[in-house]
Amino acid sequence: MKKVLITGANKSIGLETARQLMKEGYYVFLGCRNLKNGQDAIEKLNLEGLKDVEAVQIDITDQQSIKAARIEIGKKTTVLDALINNAGMSGGMPQTPLTANLDVMNTVFNTNLYGVVRVTQAFIDLLEKSSQPRIVNVSSGMGSLTLSSDPNFKYHQFKGGIYGPSKAALNMYTIALSYELRDKPFKVNAVDPGFTATDFNNHRGTGSVNDAAARIAKYVLIGEDGPTGKFISEEMNPVTGEIPW
Template identity: 40%
Template sequence: MTAQIALITGANKGIGFETARILGLDGMIVLVGARSAALGEKAAAALAEEGIDARFVHLDVTDAVSVQAAADRIEDELGRLDVLVNNAGITPTDASDPASSPPPSRVSPGLVRAAFETNVLGVVAVTNAMLPLLRRSPAGRIVNVSSSLGSLTRTTDPSASPSLPNLLPYNTSKTALNAVTVAYARELAGTPIKVNSVAPGFCATDLNGHTGTRTPAQGAAVVAGAAVLGGDGPTGAYLSEDGRVPW
């Protein structure tokens, strides 16, 4: 098998779907990870209509059994993985109207826990399950879809922070995800695997009630770019369309 193989979590819609499209049109086999079989199969079929080798993989990043089953299936059917895009993410507060979201002092621990279950712990679970397959790639790539709201530098900048939504569960989960990226990059330093966080920009998706100013395809272009970094590309970096994002 010469075609590269990419797994994208949360790939049935939004940035994940558009990332699968870009990588698929580039000749990769794209594994459409999704919790819903109906939505995942529909997304894979839509990509296949464009001539893409797209295959639905049932994957709930918060379910250990589902994660391991997905890894086992990829092992049995393909034997390796070249790209992992950890795209699945949630915000348990209303990102479409930040003014209506509770301030940190009124956020329940349960909302924070829910965000971390998917946005942080789910990434760790999927990455650990897929790493043995990625190690078989001559140039493995792990892309963690973060957000500029995870940047402590930006959210504490007096000139910028007043305009940024103060969404405690979401923002802190993306900051933690960036730390996860750095931890894996440190472990995998000296190997062919590169691990980076990506801020795709404020894209119109279900996550924010389609209030974003960028299209999912524009955000996906940033994600896909990190998925096909050359050997001289960075690892342990926080990337955006405009270059590196400050931690």
């Protein structure tokens, strides 16, 4: 049975992604900052007949928490087939470039970028033991420099001076990571789940959690001929999915 770790997975898109991957035969390590929230989420999954899941406490802004999660998961498996870096934060709105609070910016980058780096580095040894390892960094079309430079970009009002830059930085990390792993069977992609109605945006989003999760799960399930080092947004490009960096 293939195994996947999903960060920020006790609710919304993360939880639905877990649900969909379990239905595809994956065992899910449900990463959550608050273990009780993760256990509550698992009770819901169990009531649906989904049993191949366990909650793991992990705060991606805390190196010791990540180390403890790595030890805990290492007791259960020697191989991790997929890592979904889903945990993230917006930093609140408004956040214009000239009024962006540097303390808030540091907090957002600590989660959206540094947290991804910490978790990826901590679990890369387990991923390297998989025959088809997959890493999905959950990004946003708001992190596209090309799209954001268009005056008519439809999400200018949300991009802000903090969230967009944090996702642009995450995208660059994704490119660098995929290049470093180019000679191994990894598939590493940045995936935008789309503007989804969740707590993250006070339910202002227009897309469904089901569709958002399916977009993420798709790039865990890709085969050897699947893409790597790509920026995917099926909301913005429903034909091929790929959008410019």
